Amino acid sequence: MLRGNLRISLLCCLLSAAAAAGQTDMLPSIVSTHLCADQLVLSLAVPEQILSLSYKSHDPKRSRYAASAKAYPANRATSEEIIQLKPNIVLASRRWQNHPQQQQFDLLDIRVIVVPLSNSWQEIFVNTQWFADLVGRSEHGRTLVLEVQRRLQALRELESMSGKPKKSLLYLRPNGGSSGAGTYIDMIIEALGFRNHASTLGLKGWGQLSLENIVMHPPDYFLLSGHVRDNSHSNSRLSRHPLLQQLLDEYPTLLLPADTGYCADWQIIHVAEYLVEQMAVMGLANGQGQ
């Protein structure tokens, strides 16, 4: 009897495995040529779908998923690599749209998809679901969106517990770059319960602030970028200026991790949570006064 049940169970397992394998075979194969797309692919696609990821995904200084990305071959977004891999979908940056080999890809039935930018949390949810649908993982996408919404709600509840006025936070890159409304940094700042100081200084979207303006109107908190590309000599001159160093010594400063990815996708929830942890370690309250 037991042996009969075991046989039936094994048969069921084999049948379900075969069905799953069949489903995986039906999913589109993907080559990602862009770091932001790499992160989405790794979080939503099944391993069998992924033919290659961008070379930047293997760099632990840029990619928080470098360890898992190393399981896949890296590419440098050349046409030859794409043609050899012959995926169903190539995920690319906006700059890649004008690739001269676009016609060859059309002939080989390779779709070039540009991952859209998100300018609000709502757009992040919509785009995540769109991407999950694209790679044939709709259900997984829905689960992920619900999970991110829950985590965002938890952050907002944390910041709404205090009724005090919001403190200002200034995101600053070493070249004076900052971000006003309509950027993912603004979304993180809002989720943490701060007032975006760059918007107060008149910045809309991405742009630059002068050191004079920062000296004249300093924020309550600084949020510094740790991105690897910001460390170049010419681009980091503002950050090396003794006057800014003096300001950073005076005001509490948070630091974005280098491997944040700097992509406007669902993973910025990790960044927001990381900053909440950083503030707790530093003994700082959320965006409202201490």
Add this chain to the structure above:
Amino acid sequence: MYRRYPLLNYGLVILLLLLAMVSLRIGPVSISVSDMINALVNSQETSQTLRHNLILIELRLPRLLLAMLVGASLGISGAALQGLLRNPLAEPGLIGVSSCAGLGAVICLYFGLSTLSMWLLPTMAMAGATLATLLLCWIGRHHAGSLTLILSGIALSSLAAALTSLALNLAPSPADVQDMVLWLLGSLNYRSFNDIQLCFPFVLTGLVLLMSCGAKLDALTLGEAEAQSLGVNLPKLQRQIIVGTALSVGACVAVTGTIGFVGLVVPHLLRRWVDYHPSRLLLSSALGGAALLLLADIALRLLSSTQEIMLGVVTALIGAPFFLILVLQQKWRLA
């Protein structure tokens, strides 16, 4: 005619002071003259005066002083080199000092050495300028002719430009290319007193060396043989001018990046006003160079919106057409 020379220098000093005042007034934060005086006299009165004081002293003043220092170095070096080589096209860029200093900096950026210490880039740039100087001094000692020096300088400059292009060509990422190009275009933005401290001793030594060779340059206008008969030691004079140029221009390039045309245009512009005396041209070119670079810096700050326009671009945009007009005017006058 004789009195024109001191008047010119007084005029240039007044122009420099006026430009300095304008330079201190210009910036993203608007500070009125009364607020400026208040910030400088009673800096601790309110938090606003303290902030105005910081902006004026820590941000605008170093930029102003560095512009003067770099402009003066480029102007006087151009005048000295034109006098020594008796060639109106001579300038610090021609003898390869600027490009070798630039190459030193690019090598530092290429290998990421600038992240190890903020002083490594200026040190490498000065090392590049020193190497070029040593080579030119060696050539000067063995083949004392001016033409040989000019041609060697051009060859050195071309080699440095080719190696710089190679570094750009092989740069690991577009961000690295941007880093090198931005540095090569020259800028005074966000320079501090640390930068002035770094370059000032070298610039000062270079300026003293160049200023002290005025009488010998006057003698050289008669010809090399006549100058030697008047007691001018030509190889020594060559070394003095090359070392002076390398010290002052090399140190400036190390801090600001390469800035062209000032050394070429300023002596041309002022030569007539000093009655074609190379010795008189030295001080006037230093003052004129400082004024021109300050003017270029003011212009770029007025023109720049969110994206900074690089100083080397502005000096070339001002200098090149101006130089062309000057050359054509002289041609018409001679005709």
